[in-house]
Amino acid sequence: MNISQVIRKHRKEQNLTQEQVANYLGVTAPAVNKWENGISYPDITLLAPLARVLKTDVDTLLSFHEELTDLEINQFIKEISSEVLKKGYEKTFEKADAKIKEYPNCDKLILFTAQIMNGYMVMGMEDIAGKEKYQKQILGWFQTVAESTDKELANMAVMSLSQNYITNGEYQKAQELLDQIPPLGFDKRMTQAKLYRHQGQRDKAYEVYETMLYQDSNRVVGDLMQIITMLCEDAEFDTALEFADIAEKVADRFELGTYIGKSSRLMIYAKEKKVEETLQVLEDVTAGMDTMDFGKKSKLYRHMKFKDDDGSKEMKTFIKRSLEMDEDLEFLRDTNAFKRIVNRLER
Numbered sequence: 001m002n003i004s005q006v007i008r009k010h011r012k013e014q015n016l017t018q019e020q021v022a023n024y025l026g027v028t029a030p031a032v033n034k035w036e037n038g039i040s041y042p043d044i045t046l047l048a049p050l051a052r053v054l055k056t057d058v059d060t061l062l063s064f065h066e067e068l069t070d071l072e073i074n075q076f077i078k079e080i081s082s083e084v085l086k087k088g089y090e091k092t093f094e095k096a097d098a099k100i101k102e103y104p105n106c107d108k109l110i111l112f113t114a115q116i117m118n119g120y121m122v123m124g125m126e127d128i129a130g131k132e133k134y135q136k137q138i139l140g141w142f143q144t145v146a147e148s149t150d151k152e153l154a155n156m157a158v159m160s161l162s163q164n165y166i167t168n169g170e171y172q173k174a175q176e177l178l179d180q181i182p183p184l185g186f187d188k189r190m191t192q193a194k195l196y197r198h199q200g201q202r203d204k205a206y207e208v209y210e211t212m213l214y215q216d217s218n219r220v221v222g223d224l225m226q227i228i229t230m231l232c233e234d235a236e237f238d239t240a241l242e243f244a245d246i247a248e249k250v251a252d253r254f255e256l257g258t259y260i261g262k263s264s265r266l267m268i269y270a271k272e273k274k275v276e277e278t279l280q281v282l283e284d285v286t287a288g289m290d291t292m293d294f295g296k297k298s299k300l301y302r303h304m305k306f307k308d309d310d311g312s313k314e315m316k317t318f319i320k321r322s323l324e325m326d327e328d329l330e331f332l333r334d335t336n337a338f339k340r341i342v343n344r345l346e347r
Helices: 003-013 018-025 029-036 044-053 070-086 089-102 107-122 131-146 151-167 171-178 189-198 202-233 237-253 258-272 275-287 312-325 327-332 336-344
Strands: none
Touching (some): 070 107, 089 107, 107 131, 131 151, 151 171, 202 237, 275 312, 312 336
8 A cells, every 4th residue: 555545544534534634734635635646745744744634653654564475464364363262352352453553554464354353253252351342443444445455355345344234234234335346357267277288387277277176166065055054044954955965965076075064964953953963963073173184185186285284273173162152052062972072172
């Protein structure tokens, strides 16, 4: 984000017009307009007073802390994902907030941090003190990125904001946001893979095709899961099981792992309160989490690059919390089998 974008962003955050900023600084409104459009820049003597007007600092105006690399961002997200389970949500949030204040112009950092902190809040961490304060800040982070010049990041932020509005029953606001996202453009990956092939870069071509295969098969299972969820809401459990069979076959055929394949049955049996069936699926699902590196071992994805850490430890802790909080599993809480399964996730 350059200085023109920084000025515009902070001016809007302070609910100031260009004319108001101009009056504070003793310049004209067209001058401020030129700053925000990158046509000209504020005089060096105006930087300090401009920073005060916008309630920021000169380093931020000059993008002193401009960006982090993708590697640095991923490492930070990994850190807070681990620390939220060890040190608690509140302390981890403070660390995340401090990092964003250090790099206020790094939209990718802000988006990924907002997503991970929102995810932990939504999925089973209901004992957070002052939850509303954190929700408000996370919402603010999403709103910041929604105005990013990086359209991909902006669209992801808009999607997250829409999900928030849907959860809160504000459907009109959610629809208005979704309408801002343009239809998907042309996917260049097929052409890119073809180019790699013709250039003799076969490993790169394989990687593109395999990545598409992996993502698309996961997306198919995800779509089936959404249909299963709706069928359960409509109490069409027999039909839901038919879709679960399809989801399991897709996951098995495309080697997505036992955890992915078996999960769809869990919600069905839990909604029906079938004790034996639910416990059996829980056994299968949790056993399938002993390792999440199935992709590395598959010939389907042998050219893809997977992280060394498969995230199974963090996932187990996350799922354990979810099982303990899920109201649909209340009928199993006092059974020894359920307790044993939950305790297994601690190892």
